[in-house]
Amino acid sequence: MKTRMKSWLLGLAAVWFAVAAGSQETASRTLAGGDLAAIAGTTADASQLSFPTDEEIQRTYDLIADYHTKHLEELGVKLPRLRRANGDYVLSALTLVYLARGYPDVKTVSKSELTQFMRQYVPDVNDVQQARHLAAQSGWYILSGTRKDGRELNIQPGEYRLINLEEAYPGFNSQRRVDLSSPDYWEQLKAAYGYRCACCGSKEGEPNFNWPDTITVLQKGHMDPSKPLGPGNLIPQCVKCNQPARDFWVFDDKGRVVAVANPAVVERSSDDVQFQVYERLYRKYGGRDPEEIEEAAAAAAEDADPPEDATEPESAGTLP
Numbered sequence: 001m002k003t004r005m006k007s008w009l010l011g012l013a014a015v016w017f018a019v020a021a022g023s024q025e026t027a028s029r030t031l032a033g034g035d036l037a038a039i040a041g042t043t044a045d046a047s048q049l050s051f052p053t054d055e056e057i058q059r060t061y062d063l064i065a066d067y068h069t070k071h072l073e074e075l076g077v078k079l080p081r082l083r084r085a086n087g088d089y090v091l092s093a094l095t096l097v098y099l100a101r102g103y104p105d106v107k108t109v110s111k112s113e114l115t116q117f118m119r120q121y122v123p124d125v126n127d128v129q130q131a132r133h134l135a136a137q138s139g140w141y142i143l144s145g146t147r148k149d150g151r152e153l154n155i156q157p158g159e160y161r162l163i164n165l166e167e168a169y170p171g172f173n174s175q176r177r178v179d180l181s182s183p184d185y186w187e188q189l190k191a192a193y194g195y196r197c198a199c200c201g202s203k204e205g206e207p208n209f210n211w212p213d214t215i216t217v218l219q220k221g222h223m224d225p226s227k228p229l230g231p232g233n234l235i236p237q238c239v240k241c242n243q244p245a246r247d248f249w250v251f252d253d254k255g256r257v258v259a260v261a262n263p264a265v266v267e268r269s270s271d272d273v274q275f276q277v278y279e280r281l282y283r284k285y286g287g288r289d290p291e292e293i294e295e296a297a298a299a300a301a302e303d304a305d306p307p308e309d310a311t312e313p314e315s316a317g318t319l320p
């Protein structure tokens, strides 16, 4: 009883936190999403504010595990353990449980609500990234409002929703599911991404999410522009995402930028970012002259047999 009361108070605190203490922007977006607004408006039904009990957590996790065995394991979706050896909950499992609560009748969950739930178990939790990782890295079909993939369901920035427990996240492991040597590799790859741009989610033949007057055409986008464009180094990108990105960035197979491919990008960045890059590289190379470093590297390469073929990566294009 005491624990339930505590949960209820924490839940109430979560609403207050989002509305009062949270940033104006977060609060208004959350309210626009309707979720916390609905909770705050239905004070009569206080049970909506309570977080799941240990019993409900276990029950929901068992349900998820059941679906996982039946539908998702074969797709490579990874099920996190519920508890560590010492009995502590695993945060990603808790996130999954919270999103799957009441499945299949699930709710859209805000990041602040999720954070408050986590804080019952790990008090100093700050930036809850588990929902995003569960989708992109573990393959659970969770849509977020931070990418454009939540548009059709009106998921706002900072909100998450579990779509179902029978399909993997679109594009998950798509590179692995496609036969790299197949002559219709490109068609297979597009199909594996649901005919959507890996970066913005716009669908081939339909209006672009960000430019509604433009019909989406998918192009072969480099993952790493310093490597040849071909199987294993390809993602489908709409023209709008492919054009400005061309050769500047390295993408992973989910269309996320993971590295800079053209150092000229740094020169377009703010003085503050440029200084931070300089600071890091100054430390990395001990403030030495670049020519001195190159000479030392060349000397070391000569010592090592056989000599490396020093081919330059293909031109990464020029910045305007």
Ligand SMILES: [Zn+2]
Binding pocket: 197, 198, 199, 200, 201, 202, 237, 238, 239, 240, 241, 242
């Ligand atoms: Zn796009």
